[in-house]
Amino acid sequence: MAYVMVDVEADGPIPGDYSMICFGAVIVRESLDQVFYGRLKPISEKWIPQALAVSGFSREETLGFDDPKTVMESFALWIMENTNGRAMFVTDNNGFDWQFINWYFWHFTGGNLFGHSSQNLGSLYKGLVQDTFKNFKHLRKTTHTHHPVDDARGNAKALLAMKAMGLKISL
Numbered sequence: 001m002a003y004v005m006v007d008v009e010a011d012g013p014i015p016g017d018y019s020m021i022c023f024g025a026v027i028v029r030e031s032l033d034q035v036f037y038g039r040l041k042p043i044s045e046k047w048i049p050q051a052l053a054v055s056g057f058s059r060e061e062t063l064g065f066d067d068p069k070t071v072m073e074s075f076a077l078w079i080m081e082n083t084n085g086r087a088m089f090v091t092d093n094n095g096f097d098w099q100f101i102n103w104y105f106w107h108f109t110g111g112n113l114f115g116h117s118s119q120n121l122g123s124l125y126k127g128l129v130q131d132t133f134k135n136f137k138h139l140r141k142t143t144h145t146h147h148p149v150d151d152a153r154g155n156a157k158a159l160l161a162m163k164a165m166g167l168k169i170s171l
Contacts, residue, residue, distance in 0.1 A: 001170060002083035003028035004114075005090050005121075005156040007148040008097040009055035011047035011062070015103035019043045021055045021062055023101065024148030025075070027082050028090070028156045029171050036078045037149050038071040040104075054146050069108040076105070079113050089114040092121040092136075092155050121155055128167045136162070 006025045012018025019042035027034040042062055052059060079087050091097040098118040105112040125136035137144075139158035144151055163169055 001086045001088055003088050003090050003119075003156075003159065003169065003171065004079065004083065005152045005159065006097055006101060007091060007151040007155065008100045009146060009148055010096075010100055011042065011052040011055070011059075012044075013048075013051070013096075015100045016107075017044060017046055018051070019047065019062070020068075020100040020104055021052065021057060021065070022148055023097075024150070024152040025078075026149070026152045026156045028159055030160065032153055032156055034082045035149050035153070036075055038075055039065040040068045040071050041065045043068055056146065068104060072104050072108040076109055076113055086115070087113055089118040090121060090124075090155075090159065091118065092151075094118040094120040121159060124159070124167060125162060128162055128165060 004025050005028050006023060008020055008023045010018055010020045020040055022037070022039045025036040026032055047059060052062070089098060089101065101114070102112050122136055126132050126134055136158055139161040140154045141157050142150060142154035144154060163171070
């Protein structure tokens with residue numbers, strides 16, 4: 001199984017009505033050198049300025065981004081080329097990130113290579129330390145910039161730190 005750490009930036013709270021603006025993914029291994037970055041043209045006329053501002057892009061900039069179908073097909077190919085066996089989707093906010101990746105995969109490619117499940121980094125940490133009130137974010141060793149590759153890489157480093165603490169995962 002290969003763990004793929006993903007981070008999404010969007011211009012609103014839900015896919016379909018709003019758009020995924022960009023996302024990053026990192027194969028979780030010690031080197032963290034296999035990365036994917038996609039910037040997607042909006043699929044909707046609706047957008048929330050405050051949500052878009054998190055990404056650092058203007059609406060005008062996003063209108064020049066890549067075709068979502070092309071980006072999602074490229075992401076699927078990247079997953080197939082960089083993983084062996086099942087690819088496991090991991091993120092620090094799977095309630096948000098998963099819904100966008102899943103919707104975009106199904107809408108633009110007809111399927112999701114991650115299957116029907118995902119892992120939440122915070123929940124993995126809570127199980128590891130056996131305390132539902134603990135937070136993993138102190139394990140991030142990089143600044144959380146809201147650039148999705150930076151943030152996915154920082155979260156991947158946190159997952160590697162959890163492995164060093166005894167979390168049983170196969171990389």
